[in-house]
Amino acid sequence: MSADPLARLESALGHRFADRGLLERAVMHASAFAQGRGESYQRLEFLGDRVLGLVIAAMLHDRYPEAEEGELARRLNALVRREACADRALFLGIDGALKLGHAEAHSGGRKKAAILADACEAVLAAVYLDAGYDAAQAVILNVWAPLIETDERPERDPKTALQERVQANGGPPPDYVLLERRGPDHKPHFVIEVVNHSGPLGRGEGGSKREAEQNAARAALAGLGAAIDA
Numbered sequence: 001m002s003a004d005p006l007a008r009l010e011s012a013l014g015h016r017f018a019d020r021g022l023l024e025r026a027v028m029h030a031s032a033f034a035q036g037r038g039e040s041y042q043r044l045e046f047l048g049d050r051v052l053g054l055v056i057a058a059m060l061h062d063r064y065p066e067a068e069e070g071e072l073a074r075r076l077n078a079l080v081r082r083e084a085c086a087d088r089a090l091f092l093g094i095d096g097a098l099k100l101g102h103a104e105a106h107s108g109g110r111k112k113a114a115i116l117a118d119a120c121e122a123v124l125a126a127v128y129l130d131a132g133y134d135a136a137q138a139v140i141l142n143v144w145a146p147l148i149e150t151d152e153r154p155e156r157d158p159k160t161a162l163q164e165r166v167q168a169n170g171g172p173p174p175d176y177v178l179l180e181r182r183g184p185d186h187k188p189h190f191v192i193e194v195v196n197h198s199g200p201l202g203r204g205e206g207g208s209k210r211e212a213e214q215n216a217a218r219a220a221l222a223g224l225g226a227a228i229d230a
Helices: 005-013 020-026 042-063 069-080 082-092 102-106 113-131 133-143 145-150 158-168 209-224
Strands: 175-182 189-196 199-206
Touching: 005 020, 005 082, 005 113, 020 042, 020 113, 042 069, 042 113, 042 133, 069 082, 069 145, 082 113, 082 133, 082 145, 113 133, 133 145, 158 209, 175 209, 189 209, 199 209
Parallel strands: none
Antiparallel strands: 175 189, 189 199
């Protein structure tokens, strides 16, 4: 096996880059860029998120011709969310190829789900820019195959599940309160708390208000001892 982490990553992807610089940029975290090592993966991550979403959405559309929009949306969310991307990053060995600043590396950056997920999306964008949509599609469907095959019963929408749970007990629908918004406009981070008449039920964070609300609802359900996919 090659000692070059980028060569190992190419092998795991099943794609050899014509422009190796794209792959080098895809694993360059902003903490390393601040030290002058190169351009970070942030722009590639933005593109990769959309490429991944399109490939998975098209696959689901074809795979489940009888499914309603809501079911397709739940399946899509399960396959492209941060946890799924971080899982696939570890599968590909992106953690070993990441270029991190000294402080980030020593604080466990290679195992942080947010960094792994972002780098995974950046790598997918690098494949897309290097060889086009068909190449990116082939890589994504191959790498995501284990998750696709086990996605026969997608997670219910946590906000819907929480509302049903609360109203079944005679309470009004819960409210979602924005506690904090931080980060630059191109990469915001939200902290949201879900509350009802009895007080706070759960707190969630995410790169969008929707993601933070879903995570808050998921935390509330966990606290209530509810199974989201029941």
